[in-house]
Amino acid sequence: MVDVMAFRKFKPGNATHLSVDFVIIGGGIAGLACAVALRRVNHRVTVLEEDDVYTLEHGRSGPCRMPPNLSKILYHWGLEDEVRAIAIKSESISLLLYETGELLGKHHWDDEVMKETRGEFVFTRHSALRRLLYDVAISCGAEVRLNTKVAAIDPEERTVTLEGSGEQLRADVVVGADGLGGLTRRILHHASEEPHMGAMDMFRHDNELGYLPIASTTVARELITADPDLAYLYDQEHTTMFNWFGHGHSVLGFPIIDGSEFGLFIYGPSNSRGGSWNTIASNTDLEAVLGTAEPKQPSEIGKVSSEADMSYSALDDWVHKSGRMVVVGEAAHPLPPGSVQATALTVEDAAVLAKLFSHLRTEDQIGSFLWAFQDLRQPRCNAVMAKEAGIMYYMTMPPGEQQQLRDETMRAKRDAGIGILQASDEAEESPEWAEIKEVFGYDAEDEADNWWVEWGLLRERSKGVDVSYGVPSPIQVERAISS
Ligand SMILES: Cc1cc2nc3c(=O)[nH]c(=O)nc-3n(C[C@H](O)[C@H](O)[C@H](O)COP(=O)(O)OP(=O)(O)OC[C@H]3O[C@@H](n4cnc5c(N)ncnc54)[C@H](O)[C@@H]3O)c2cc1C
Known part of the structure; x- marks a missing residue:
């Protein structure tokens, strides 16, 4: 049972003008972070995850590094105390030779520099972060259905069919957060792409x-x-x-x-x-x-x-041609396992997606917001992936x-x-x-805001839409979420 009061400092964002239904396939870090982010702006969210609660909490869990570009998002959502409770702050790094054990050097993270990033570099366990996001998602009104495996997806019809029961769910937007081996990636994958095999x-x-x-x-x-x-x-x-x-x-x-x-x-x-x-x-x-x-x-x-x-192979497009399905997290941009930015990029995705959809007024904006998500995220993820490959080398x-x-x-x-x-x-x-x-200092939500100011509003005006409307306050969103 989730203790809603446990997240007293949780901060809702600016509520959307039009709430729509999101079905998220996958309740890993990406899916659950999307659920929290979308609920913050008052969209309706259902997460479908094949794992059960025991697996979610204890299962297959190892260490997880949370760099400042990730922690700053959770802090911004009001989860600073909860993150601190499950993590330890990284203070320095030592580099050694594997074959001899020689210490090549050290570096102590400069507090001032870290402050500039508005986050912290902290270490936790993968399952602890996943459990935190699960609890927050539920407490802010997302429906998370565990033990629920998606068997088929029809992006044109915006439906997903569940394994076993055959139950069909219809959504305004289908989010594929089902990881590297998931169904959504296969739908978007072009047969011509050769799998790339990592060296490690x-x-x-x-x-x-x-x-x-x-x-x-x-x-x-x-x-x-x-x-x-x-x-x-x-x-x-x-x-x-x-x-x-x-x-x-x-x-x-x-x-x-x-x-x-x-x-x-x-x-x-x-x-x-x-x-x-x-x-x-x-x-x-x-x-x-x-x-x-x-x-x-x-x-x-x-x-x-x-x-x-x-x-894995890279996907050209993260958005289905129907304009109603998008992939996020590992489904969109797999990184070498254990990469410092693997988890961070997935939470950045959630923050950007929700920021864009906080501006939703009409259904016909859905497609353009999903393409904007791709436009914003692909260059960032590609740059980080190149850096991670460099680090690995x-x-x-x-x-x-x-x-x-x-x-x-x-x-x-x-x-x-x-x-x-x-x-x-x-x-x-x-x-x-x-x-x-540069990587740590990135602010995903600022990037989405910039897109809206530079391009989103421009598009609306060109369609003759009055964009002088007021934006609901966080208090209004909070009321909407709890109602
Ligand atoms: C089991 C597991 C353990 C991991 N442990 C660590 C770790 O210890 N440290 C670390 O740094 N990284 C770990 N990772 C990787 C880490 O989760 C990712 O790098 C990053 O967080 C992005 O995850 P994601 O949510 O996009 O994808 P994933 O973590 O792959 O999550 C995808 C989710 O979708 C669910 N799913 C897939 N298909 C379906 C379907 N058809 N129906 C319903 N649900 C579906 C899966 O059960 C899974 O929970 C782990 C990943 C997994 C899957």
């Missing part, structure tokens, strides 16, 4: 609870601190994320929730293909991957059992000139006592840091 696989860990609480791996703090070789992971002045760079391998590790657990993403080549977050990888595969790791990594703890691969570079330059540059900064993202010459900031700031 990602392994996940099975703990005592068996198959469920995984996604890469999480290890209890006590296990780590009890091991003299690993205690340094917690024995730091600041909450630190560790990133080991190896030849074709990399490991990311960081404390999550309140620091009581340590999350790991382990990258490396594997023989098996075709997995997802749900498939089990063999321990032998992981042992092979970690073969070249220096011994002080926590990857030695526990057994590994799952694997996700990264095969940087972390796993083969030995050679580039790798030597990478390591030498860091060692020089380390020896000079400066942060690895700081500029080493007169320049105020390093290009790496400028790039990170």
Whole structure:
């Protein structure tokens, strides 16, 4: 039972003039974030999710990084206290060599710079964030139907058919938040596109609870601190994320929730293909991957059992030609598993979609708002995806000139006592840091507002629509939501 009072600081947005029905397929982070965002502006929302509540809360869950461009959205929605309750603030990063354990350098996040982004960099567990969004979605009036699998979609008719019962639901807008292997992606996929196979696989860990609480791996703090070789992971002045760079391998590790657990993403080549977050990888595969790791990594703890691969193809269009179906999240823009921006982009999608639909006055705007969503989101997601691919390469570079330059540059900064993202010459900031700031500083809702002011209003005026109408206040929206 959701305690509605638990979200006392929840802030509704400006309510739409025309409320319509959204059916969202998939109750992952993208689907639930869309549900919250659309309810904030008073659209009617039904989420259809095949998982049950136990899976949603405990299932297949590993660490999740929430960069400032994500946390700022949730803070803006009034969920700052709730996010703080499930996350730990990242304070610094240490980069090490995978094969030898040498510390190449550190960087402490500058509080002032972080403040500029209006968010925080925090670490949590995937299931904790999903559960939070689920509770908020329900408390603000979304209908979330768990154990409900969509068997078919007819975007022209705007209907979805449920597996088992055959029940049909009709919506004004169908949102595909059903992930990389979902139905909506297949509807929009062009047969000519060749699947792109990522160079890396990602392994996940099975703990005592068996198959469920995984996604890469999480290890209890006590296990780590009890091991003299690993205690340094917690024995730091600041909450630190560790990133080991190896030849074709990399490991990311960081404390999550309140620091009581340590999350790991382990990258490396594997023989098996075709997995997802749900498939089990063999321990032998992981042992092979970690073969070249220096011994002080926590990857030695526990057994590994799952694997996700990264095969996907890019979609040209995220909107169906009917103008009534759109894809969001991983269904639209899959990122390598464990990427820093994978979850953030999905929440940005939700914020932008809802901002656009807060301006809905007539049904004929639906198509143009969905295309505007694509126009706004594709360049941003493509730019972030390119950066993530670059990061992946940087972390796993083969030995050679580039790798030597990478390591030498860091060692020089380390020896000079400066942060690895700081500029080493007169320049105020390093290009790496400028790039990170740009991604972190992005404000999805501002982008949607800018679109409306620059293009949306213009279109309305050109159609002879009076756009001098007032915008309802958040109080009015709150009343509408609770009525
Ligand atoms: C099981 C699972 C565990 C994950 N764990 C982690 C993690 O620990 N750390 C991390 O950083 N990232 C994790 N991810 C990835 C992360 O969720 C994504 O990178 C990002 O949050 C975007 O997710 P999404 O909501 O777009 O897609 P997804 O997370 O893939 O969610 C899609 C949802 O749609 C549902 N669905 C699909 N088809 C249907 C259908 N026909 N009918 C009804 N429902 C349907 C699925 O059950 C799923 O809940 C996980 C993903 C999954 C699916």
